[in-house]
Amino acid sequence: xxxxxxxxxxxxxxxxxxxxxxxxxxxxxxxxxxxxxxxxxxxxxxxxxxxxxxxxxxxxxxxxxxxxxxxxxxxxxxxxxxxxxxxxxxxxxxxxxxxxxxxxxxxxxxxxxxxxxxxxxxx
Numbered sequence: 001x002x003x004x005x006x007x008x009x010x011x012x013x014x015x016x017x018x019x020x021x022x023x024x025x026x027x028x029x030x031x032x033x034x035x036x037x038x039x040x041x042x043x044x045x046x047x048x049x050x051x052x053x054x055x056x057x058x059x060x061x062x063x064x065x066x067x068x069x070x071x072x073x074x075x076x077x078x079x080x081x082x083x084x085x086x087x088x089x090x091x092x093x094x095x096x097x098x099x100x101x102x103x104x105x106x107x108x109x110x111x112x113x114x115x116x117x118x119x120x121x122x123x
Contacts, residue, residue, distance in 0.1 A: 005071065007044030009053070012067040014042040016060045018095045030059040 017027055024042075028035040031052065040046035041056075048056065057064045101109060 002044035003047070006047050008071050009048055009067045010042045010044040012069070013038075013048075013056060013060070015095065016062055016066065017042075018092060019099065020060065021099070022060070027056070027059055031055045 013027075017024070024035040024038040028038045031038075032055070033052075037046065041048050041052075053064055053067060057066065060066075101112070104112060
């Protein structure tokens with residue numbers, strides 16, 4: 001069984017890769033490994049060594065600490081239940097939505113944001 005930290009780090013690798021539109025193959029080539037190894041990292045099946053995580057963080061243009069953000073202590077319960085799903089950035093549709101949102105020109109994006117805020121207040 002995969003350790004929860006390995007699973008979390010793998011999800012963060014996948015999230016960042018999706019967010020910047022990079023394939024597993026592209027990441028693997030930048031890091032100098034096979035794409036199957038990236039698959040194993042992303043599922044938490046294989047642990048990422050410190051040096052490999054350093055290389056991945058460089059390829060994905062984030063600090064190493066990025067992969068540990070949002071990690072709770074093992075066995076520690078969350079303080080309160082949020083209205084947003086716990087693994088929002090694990091949802092490919094949500095990542096596509098974020099990517100599409102930032103592709104909209106800034107003035108239109110601001111108006112869309114205000115509309116979404118009004119709709120969420122009504123809901």
